[in-house]
Amino acid sequence: MDFKKQLKEGLVSQNPVTVQLLGMCSTMAITTSLFNGIGMGLSVLVILTLSNIFISALRKVIPDKIRIACFIVVIATFVTVVDLCLQAYLPDLAENLGVFIPLIVVNCIILGRAESFCYKNGVAASAVDGVCQGLGYTWVLIVMCVVRELLGKGTFGGGILGGGEGVTIFPSHFAAMGVALPVGGFLVLACVIAAMQYFLNKPKKAAEEKEEVAK
């Protein structure tokens, strides 16, 4: 088990959102304030880790033919647990995220990891994988939230800081409303993925140029 490699894959080179392009519905829908982003990211992290542990523990028992249905039942159970906990302890967050909490069941990140990683690897490795992939998802959400909130409303940390309204960076009438609307979700995610592609291709390009010079 290689913790560093898994962490790097989760955060950068195999990031669930920007590289594997999974789980985009929630990434675009709920990233309107920092509180939402952190809440959603941590919920997914918890569900992903727990379902990873259970699925990899049960991988020798689950018949091959109905494995997808079994995965979904395990995932749905944990989603229900988290959903009820949020409704009980963080009702504001539960209201903000709305239908997207139960929809974590069909979030492709969790099903994708179950199918491609947990079904083939041990419990410990799967748990680490869940945490790493969850962190990868969370940081993208936080970046999207910060950008969209700052440009769209001129605030920072909505939902947590400054009594729920967030700290005002510049007056809201200078803000570009569009960024906080659905359009902004698409455009900001496009820019984040493009930036990611740029930085991931940079070392490759440099290596290629070096090779050409050597020739």
Next chain:
Amino acid sequence: MIAELITVALGAILINNFIFSQFLGICPFMGVSKSTDTATGMGLAVTFVMGLASAVCWPINHFILEPNKLVFMQTIVFILVIASLVQFIEMFLQKAMPALYTALGVYLPLITTNCAVLGVVLQNTQNSYGFITSVVYGVTGGLGFLLAIYLFASVREKMEYSECPKSFEGFPIALVAAGLLALCFMGFSGLKLPIG
């Protein structure tokens, strides 16, 4: 009654379009929109499943879950219903309409994990719609998905031939195009509806 249905239908197709304003079902929307033919097939299949899922889940919720105070089991029950529904449709199509079955291919089982299907069912219960309204909302939500994916696939076919910055190639530029379509759909929010 009719006015309510028209409001729900127009709302689902144009104003609260599942893709462009609610962000439900983005994965198939991005994955299956490379050509208009497959996009249409996927859109029709999703419409069908969404309508059927709404019709099946309403009585389950109303007659089984609610009287027995099992509403907290909603998510698990609904996803199982949808998964088995998709499985049945797959087997039925394989026997009855093999041509359509091969055309849809791998996209058919993928409908299970389309969040628009689970989303529409959950919204039906949240808004406590009646049976007919639920079915209308399911079908028209699917039609909105069909409209969105068809428009987007047409745009994307043309985009193949145009140049764009290297880092934006592939997925990001498709997202930008989807964002512009979402901007167009925002115009529909000015529509005046009979109710609401």
